[in-house]
Amino acid sequence: MSAASTPAPRVQRPSAETRWADELDRLADRDRRTGARVPDGWRLSPRSVVDFVLGDAGQRDGLGLETKFVGDRALVERCVVALATDRGLMLVGEPGTAKSFLSELLAAAVSGDSTLTVQGTASTTEDAITYSWNYALLLARGPSLDALVPAPVHRGMSTGAVVRFEEITRCPIETQDSLLSVLSDRVLVVPELEDEHRVLHARRGFSVIATANVRDRGVNDMSAALKRRFSFETIHPIADLRREAELVQRQSDAILADAGITAALPGDLTEVLVTMFAELRRGRTADGRPVEQLSTAMSTAEAVSVAVATGLSSAWFTGTPPRGEDVVGALLGTALKDSDEDRSRLRGYLTRVAKERGGRWQELHAARGLLDG
Ligand SMILES: Nc1ncnc2c1ncn2[C@@H]1O[C@H](COP(=O)(O)OP(=O)(O)OP(=O)(O)O)[C@@H](O)[C@H]1O
Ligand SMILES: [Mg+2]
Known part of the structure; x- marks a missing residue:
């Protein structure tokens, strides 16, 4: 077989919105048929988001939704409520309890996109969270929207989507704190830009889901100011x-x-x-x-x-x-x-x-x- 005819290898792990695209369509369709209220900027009604995350096995008139996150319905409902409030959602817990998976499922269901993700590490900088510049364009034309390279928070705010912040407590506290005004005022200021582009107001639908591993915590804790801007949920290992x-x-x-x-x-x-x-x-x-x-x-x-x-x-x-x-x-x-x-x-x-x-x-x-x- 020639190299040209070798099929491209498949993706190792498609994101949730791709893997379960069919289920998301069926849920959106059910919301339309039943006239369920879908919050501004969301793809699905809150109930459909919860059904997507937990699956609906055993429910009468179910849509055949696969069981994904195994956990308490009340916990998932609280997470969904948190996303509609003016706070972010913080999922904390032991390693391997599906904090990242739950945040991926929620982002896929609420925004149809779970890929606006910041991976927190000790060397994460504000650029990787908010925005950076294409320096060639910046030098050629000066600061302009064309030269701005949006990072997940900028993109989530301008399109009204959920942004995931993985392992936030691994970042230095000053870097984490770049979220303060984003979460409280829902505003991101780009001082280099002029006029209408200087201040970005978040569109509806924007929110942040952060995850933190209790074993890593304390390496770099969170500021009290940032903690106040999150609703915390602890994810426990499956008890049953x-x-x-x-x-x-x-x-x-x-x-x-x-x-x-x-x-x-x-x-x-x-x-x-x-x-x-x-x-x-x-x-x-x-x-x-x-x-x-x-x-x-x-x-x-x-x-x-x-x-x-x-x-x-x-x-x-x-x-x-x-x-x-x-x-x-x-x-x-x-x-x-x-x-x-x-x-x-x-x-x-x-x-x-x-x-x-x-x-x-x-x-x-x-x-x-x-x-x-
Ligand atoms: N309650 C659960 N429901 C569904 N899958 C689970 C659950 N708990 C653990 N898993 C398994 O864990 C995998 C995902 O773990 P994930 O990476 O989301 O954990 P995590 O809490 O983010 O871990 P870490 O703290 O190491 O980042 C899932 O793909 C699944 O195999
Ligand atoms: Mg994780």
Whole structure:
């Protein structure tokens, strides 16, 4: 096959508005048919936004919306309300609890675009948040709208869209504070420009969803002034083991199927994986015995990665359906990273806790030697 006829590789991870474009259309259509009130600048009614985020499985007269974020309806409703107020929305929580995913889903449903995103790092500057300049044009023609390069906040304000600010607390406090007047006065001043372009008034629909990881917090905290301009919501790990196992199964099945692998993780193995993660996360077993917690966040996101790695390695290399030892192998690289202490804590867990249980647990117990390497 010549290079010219090789199909272009598919996108690794389409954004939510692309992946679920069909669902967003159906919801917009339902809003029109039922005359539901859609806030100014929004694509959907508040109820449709919530239905999109949570899915409508089990609802009578549902639209067949896929379950996406697994969480409390009341929490999602509060998030949607926050987006319609004059404050931003701040999602805080442990790593891997779907803060970023929830913010992506909300932005996709409210604005039809989840890509106006600032990634907060220690070196994020105000330019990356508000606007910068095309210096060639700036030198040639002086400051003008043509020479201005809008960053997500400028674009969100001028089009009336939700802007996502990932890991905001990793930015220096002075940089975070460039959001102060944006959030309180809904105004961005570009002092270099003249006349009508100097002051940008946010259009309706504009809002900010920020996320912050509690483990990173304190590295760079937030100013009290900025905190006052956000509604805070804490996202907790999924409390219900069955719902977490369903989610891990559903997501890993989908990712594996996408890679052309049909032998998904058997249900009982997924259950063992999720139980193990939950017990190590909480530091105690289901029947209340203490276990040593790992320094790695044993999050749902990590559980999905381990399930996928397990499925891939057994399909590609073992050639048998996934088993307990594949899970232990996948845990090594995916969840344990480079911590020797975590390795020995996990080994302790498999030695003591898994030993006493039947079924798949025995496969994990038998594979504990893999952790010695
Ligand atoms: N409640 C949940 N509902 C749906 N997916 C979840 C949930 N909790 C965890 N996940 C899984 O986690 C993945 C996304 O994690 P995400 O990156 O959004 O977490 P995060 O909280 O932003 O983590 P971090 O703090 O590391 O940035 C999802 O794709 C999904 O696999
Ligand atoms: Mg995140």
